[in-house]
Amino acid sequence: MATKLFVNLPVRDLARSQTFFAALGFDFFGAAEDMASVIISEHTQVMLLAEPTFAEYAHRPPAQATEAILVLGLEDRAAVDALVEKAVAEGATPVGSTRDEGGIYQRGFADLDGHQWAALTLAGPTA
Secondary structure, three states: OOOOOOEEEOOOOHHHHHHHHHHOOOOEEEOOOOEEEEEEEEEEEEEEEEEHHHHHOOOOOOOOOOEEEEEEEEOOHHHHHHHHHHHHHOOOOOOOOEEEOOEEEEEEEOOOOOOOEEEEEOOOOOO
């Protein structure tokens, strides 16, 4: 069996977060009253846990600073732009500046709960 990755994120309003990620085009694998699993790929899921449920699993309170940046590798520049623009239209906040150097094109946003995401593509520089 291939190794799978499940990233757990605390969210204040589970229904609102589900609506946000669905609007970005992600599917879900099951849902419970206090958690939902966003399918990123065949081997990666992001578990959205209501804050009280997240606290039951965590040995420390959630950080108030950026501890991780979740990065999605996409097919091309257009897909990067489309995802970030859709996220911002759904209430996300743009984060950082666009990186376009060394064959990497990347943009970022903070989701509804402030978790930082980036979308990138490994493409050759534009002419």
